[in-house]
Amino acid sequence: MNPRYWHGLLIGGHLGTLSVIVAWYAWLSPSAQLPAALILLVLGIPLLLPLRGILHGRPYTVAWSLFLALVYLIHGLVEGYSTPHDRLYA
Secondary structure (H helix, E strand, O other): OOHHHHHHHHHHHHHHHHHHHHHHHHHHOOOOOOOHHHHHHHHHHHHHOOHHHHHHOOHHHHHHHHHHHHHHHHHHHHHHHHOHHHOOOO
16 A cells, blocks of 8 residues: 555545544534534634645644644544434544
């Protein structure tokens, strides 16, 4: 497997995570306590910050974005465990 494959997979996963976050909190299961715009800002801005470096294939940005991905993995695990009706989305 060549590096272009892995870079494409990284871009797809990053944009996929961003789109799932937007769909989850805007349409599929909006929060009753917090406005959807606030949740999208808090969860979406960290994904948008390294996007330019990821698209250009900068190794330092790619490494730090993988640490950021762990936060979203933990968020999905906690949401899946704590709210039964959101398990499919998590």
